[in-house]
Amino acid sequence: xxxxxxxxxxxxxxxxxxxxxxxxxxxxxxxxxxxxxxxxxxxxxxxxxxxxxxxxxxxxxxxxxxxxxxxxxxxxxxxxxxxxxxxxxxxxxxxxxxxxxxxxxxxxxxxxxxxxxxxxxxxxxxxxxxxxxxxxxxxxxxxxxxxxxxxxxxxxxxxxxxxxxxxxxxxxxxxxxxxxxxxxxxxxxxxxxxxxxxxxxxxxxxxxxxxxxxxxxxxxxxxxxxxxxxxxxxxxxxxxxxxxxxxxxxxx
Amino acid sequence: xxxxxxxxxxxxxxxxxxxxxxxxxxxxxxxxxxxxxxxxxxxxxxxxxxxxxxxxxxxxxxxxxxxxxxxxxxxxxxxxxxxxxxxxxxxxxxxxxxxxxxxxxxxxxxxxxxxxxxxxxxxxxxxxxxxxxxxxxxxxxxxxxxxxxxxxxxxxxxxxxxxxxxxxxxxxxxxxxxxxxxxxxxxxxxxxxxxxxxxxxxxxxxxxxxxxxxxxxxxxxxxxxxxxxxxxxxxxxxxxxxxxxxxxxxxxxxxxxxxxxxxxxxxxxxxxxxxxxxxxxxxxxxxxxxxxxxxxxxxxxxxxxxxxxxxxxxxxxxxxxxxxxxxxxxxxxxxxxxxxxxxxxxxxxxxx
Numbered sequence: 001x002x003x004x005x006x007x008x009x010x011x012x013x014x015x016x017x018x019x020x021x022x023x024x025x026x027x028x029x030x031x032x033x034x035x036x037x038x039x040x041x042x043x044x045x046x047x048x049x050x051x052x053x054x055x056x057x058x059x060x061x062x063x064x065x066x067x068x069x070x071x072x073x074x075x076x077x078x079x080x081x082x083x084x085x086x087x088x089x090x091x092x093x094x095x096x097x098x099x100x101x102x103x104x105x106x107x108x109x110x111x112x113x114x115x116x117x118x119x120x121x122x123x124x125x126x127x128x129x130x131x132x133x134x135x136x137x138x139x140x141x142x143x144x145x146x147x148x149x150x151x152x153x154x155x156x157x158x159x160x161x162x163x164x165x166x167x168x169x170x171x172x173x174x175x176x177x178x179x180x181x182x183x184x185x186x187x188x189x190x191x192x193x194x195x196x197x198x199x200x201x202x203x204x205x206x207x208x209x210x211x212x213x214x215x216x217x218x219x220x221x222x223x224x225x226x227x228x229x230x231x232x233x234x235x236x237x238x239x240x241x242x243x244x245x246x247x248x249x250x251x252x
Numbered sequence: 253x254x255x256x257x258x259x260x261x262x263x264x265x266x267x268x269x270x271x272x273x274x275x276x277x278x279x280x281x282x283x284x285x286x287x288x289x290x291x292x293x294x295x296x297x298x299x300x301x302x303x304x305x306x307x308x309x310x311x312x313x314x315x316x317x318x319x320x321x322x323x324x325x326x327x328x329x330x331x332x333x334x335x336x337x338x339x340x341x342x343x344x345x346x347x348x349x350x351x352x353x354x355x356x357x358x359x360x361x362x363x364x365x366x367x368x369x370x371x372x373x374x375x376x377x378x379x380x381x382x383x384x385x386x387x388x389x390x391x392x393x394x395x396x397x398x399x400x401x402x403x404x405x406x407x408x409x410x411x412x413x414x415x416x417x418x419x420x421x422x423x424x425x426x427x428x429x430x431x432x433x434x435x436x437x438x439x440x441x442x443x444x445x446x447x448x449x450x451x452x453x454x455x456x457x458x459x460x461x462x463x464x465x466x467x468x469x470x471x472x473x474x475x476x477x478x479x480x481x482x483x484x485x486x487x488x489x490x491x492x493x494x495x496x497x498x499x500x501x502x503x504x505x506x507x508x509x510x511x512x513x514x515x516x517x518x519x520x521x522x523x524x525x526x527x528x529x530x531x532x533x534x535x536x537x538x539x540x541x542x543x544x545x546x547x548x549x550x551x552x553x554x555x556x557x558x559x560x561x562x563x564x565x566x567x568x569x570x571x572x573x574x575x576x577x578x579x580x581x582x583x584x585x586x587x588x589x590x591x592x593x594x595x596x597x598x599x600x601x602x603x604x
Contacts, residue, residue, distance in 0.1 A: 050481060076483035084481075090474035092540075093467065096256075101471040102482045104464060111492065114463025115456055121463065129253065146256045168482050 001064050003028045003204040004172055009048055009058030018044045020228045022058070024206075026172070026221075031198055032206045033219030033236065037249050040225040042208045043085055046174050050082050051075040063171055077105055079171035083161040083178060085208075091150035095141055098149050098160055099132040102167025107131075132167065138200065139163045139193065155186040159193065166201065173197070175207040179214050187211060191218050212250070216240060224249060264458050267543045268451065271302075274550075275447045294557060296511045299446025300504045301553050303453045305533035305545040307500030310457055312531065313540030314466065315493040316473030317374070318382040322501050323526035324389030325362045327517055329502025331396055333358035334434045334509040338427045339403050351440040355449070355506050362502025365392070366495035374490045389527055396517045401428040433516030434509070441510040449507060450546075453500050457542060460496065469493045 004026040011019050019041045026032045034042050047053045049060060051072040060068045067078050081102075090098050107128045109120040136142040139159045144152060149160060158178055165173055178194065179187045191214055197203050209215050215222065215236070222239040224231040226249065232242045239245055278295065281287045304322060311319045333354035344350050369388050376384055400411040404424030411417045415426050428434055460466050468489045471479040480486055509515045519525065533552060537544030562569065580586045 052477075072480040073483045073485055076481060082481055084478065088475045088478035088481075090471045090478065092474050093470055094256075097467055097470075100464075101467050101479070101484070104468055105483045107464070109464060111460065111463070111465045114465050115459045117459060124464070133253070145253070164478075164482060 002026060002061075003030070003063055004049075004206070005061040006049070007059045007061070009045075009055040009060065011044065011048060011053055011056050017228050019048065019055075022225075022228075022230060024223055024233075026204055026206060028204050029198065029202060030204055031194070031218055031220050032204075033215045033222045034206060034208045034225065035210070035215055035222060035249065036225035036231070039227075041228040042225055043176060044228075045225070046082060046176055046208065049075075049174065050080055076168055076170070079169075080174065081165035081168045081170035081172075082174035083158070083165055083176055085176040085180065087157050087161055089149040089157060089160060089164070091148070093149055094145065095136065095147050095149055095152065095160055096129070096132055096145040098164050099135055099167045100128050102164040103128050103131060106167075106169060135163050135167055138166075138196070155182055155189070158182070158190070162193070162197065166197065166203075171204060173203050173205045175205065175209075177208050177210065179209060179211045187214055190214070194218055212240075260462060263543075264462075267454060267458065267546070270543065271447065271450055271454065271546065275443075278443070290557065294553065295443040296441050296446050296507065298550060298553055299443065299450050300508050300511075301530070301533065301549040302450050302546050303504040303507070304501055304530045305537065305549040306450075306453050306457055306542055307497045307504070308530050309534045309537075309540065309542055309545045310460075310493055310497040310500070312534050313542075313545075314461055314473065315469050315490060315497075317490075317494075318378065318531075319385040319494075319497075320382045320524060320527045320531065321369070321385035321387075321389030321392075322497075322530050323522045323524070324385075324392040325366060325498040325501035326505040326508065326526070327389075327392050327396060327522035328365045329358035329362040329499075329505030330509040330515055330522075331428065331434065331505075331517070332361035332502070333506030334437045334515050335401065335427055337437055337510070338425075338434060339408075347438045347440045351438075351445075351506075351510055354510070355503055358502040358506035358509075359499040360502075362505065363495045363499035366498025367491055370491045370494040370498075374487070374494060386524055386527065389522075389524060393517045393519070393522045396428070396433075397431050399428055400426065400430050402426040431516065433514060435514045437509055437513070437515060439511060439513065441507050446507060449503060453503070454542065456496070456500070461542075465489065465492060 002025045004024065006022060006024045009019060009022050010017065022045060034045065036042055044053065048055050051070050051074070054069045058068070059066060062078055062080060065078060067075050070078065090101060093101070107124040109124045113121045133142055133145065136145055139162065141156060141160055141163060144156065149157065152160060162175070162178070175194070179190055182190060194205065195218055198205055207219070219236050221234065222236050223233045224239060224245050231248055232239050232245050240250070278287070282292070304326060308319065308322045311317055336354045336357040337350045340350055373381060373384050373388065398412050400413070400415055400418055402409045402418040402420045402424050404421040406421065409418040409420060415429065418426065420426065468479070468484050469492070471484060472486055472489055476486060533549040534545050536552065537546070537548030556566070
């Protein structure tokens with residue numbers, strides 16, 4: 001069974017059809033790319049998948065479970081985590097606490113246990129600290145754990161966003177332009193990180209990206225979007241050589 | 253990791269120590285008869301203001317929503333507590349015990365109002381939320397002003413008209429008398445009880461901030477959309493912060509009610525002026541800084557009393573201070589000077 005199956009979703013804002021009859025099927029463990037010119041509706045699709053918008057029609061199945069129209073928080077608990085195009089960290093919290101917020105639903109204790117520092121609080125906090133540090137180490141952020149998130153350099157902020165998303169233990173990870181604003185070195189490092197996340201956590205990843213080097217370097221399959229319509233779909237090599245795609249997006 | 257955790261612990265300990273040290277200092281001054289009666293009368297109100305400031309900081313600093321209705325929750329707590337005290341007087345003769353239970357009753361009723369008001373209000377943001385909470389605060393005060401409640405053998409009677417329409421039996425007692433409020437509540441509140449309540453408030457607020465709940469609340473403050481995307485139930489945690497904040501304001505209200513012979517809802521004690529005064533404590537002490545709230549509440553309550561001699565010039569001084577503060581914090585020239593001063597101090601230290 002496919003990890004994500006999106007069937008014929010559409011949404012319009014006023015008279016504008018932002019996404020029209022969109023379909024995608026992502027198998028478990030796949031690294032999938034969503035590309036297209038600015039305003040094609042890529043981020044809108046992410047917002048539809050994560051419940052920020054409700055589709056006008058169509059269905060979204062995650063690992064066989066229908067999540068169409070569910071709330072954002074519920075969809076995360078069902079197994080979709082995401083990062084944002086414009087970084088959205090908890091800027092006044094420490095790097096460690098950012099990840100611990102991601103662990104929120106996996107290590108539970110009641111508010112009263114927290115206030116009275118009951119054993120359940122101590123145990124859960126200890127486990128959370130350990131798990132969070134493990135994750136930070138994976139993303140090479142462990143030395144900065146006490147920094148305020150807003151004090152991290154840009155590249156590390158992007159990584160922290162991925163670490164936070166991974167803390168929610170998702171089945172599917174959505175990355176919205178992870179390489180935006182990065183220099184070639186940082187991009188190369190990011191490619192390694194994304195590949196590592198896929199292999200290490202056996203993760204299914206869908207990413208939006210404009211950096212063709214990154215897309216052709218790591219994505220196995222691509223969907224190209226143009227003005228809300230699907231232009232092409234298939235293995236990366238084929239799609240990037242499709243004359244239609246070259247005309248609409250890549251240029252001669 | 254250990255050093256990081258220790259820092260939080262040290263910061264919290266300083267806050268508790270500050271409160272306990274000032275308590276001991278004042279007790280010593282009282283024992284040595286070095287304190288005038290005016291100041292003595294201010295001790296319980298000081299505790300009340302500190303509790304209010306710390307609890308409002310939970311909404312304003314930690315949840316990040318501007319609430320201007322805090323005095324309304326204090327009002328609810330005060331009346332619920334005093335009403336309970338008077339109603340139970342025949343069956344529970346101990347003043348202290350009734351006061352103790354009244355604290356819980358006041359907190360519970362204020363928390364219930366916090367949830368009730370929070371459900372519609374927390375859908376709003378920023379200025380809109382501030383204005384609606386302001387309105388709710390005023391509504392609470394005005395409703396209590398026309399509320400008549402009596403007790404007789406058949407139970408509790410309510411009216412919004414007058415005492416006669418309560419239809420009490422002869423043995424019945426009127427407890428809340430509209431604009432006259434509640435009279436005859438025993439004056440059980442003491443400075444020691446006040447300080448204990450301050451410490452309990454600090455314990456609840458500080459421990460909550462440094463727990464899973466507090467992190468969720470601060471995550472919502474920093475970025476609601478991101479918090480939602482990692483599976484945090486926004487409504488639940490917003491309501492949690494808002495109602496805990498209201499409950500603690502309710503406790504302050506009960507303390508207030510048991511420090512006065514007559515409790516009436518006037519614009520002076522429960523009006524929007526009071527809400528704004530509490531907000532000023534929070535803002536002056538630094539939004540989000542619990543220790544700052546305590547210090548600001550104490551200083552801003554004591555200063556006007558200490559400087560009573562300069563009463564005529566108060567507004568003049570206030571205006572001048574405000575202008576100077578604004579210049580110092582936002583004028584580019586002042587910022588530059590300040591930075592140069594601190595840089596100088598740093599290098600000066602190195603040389604020495």
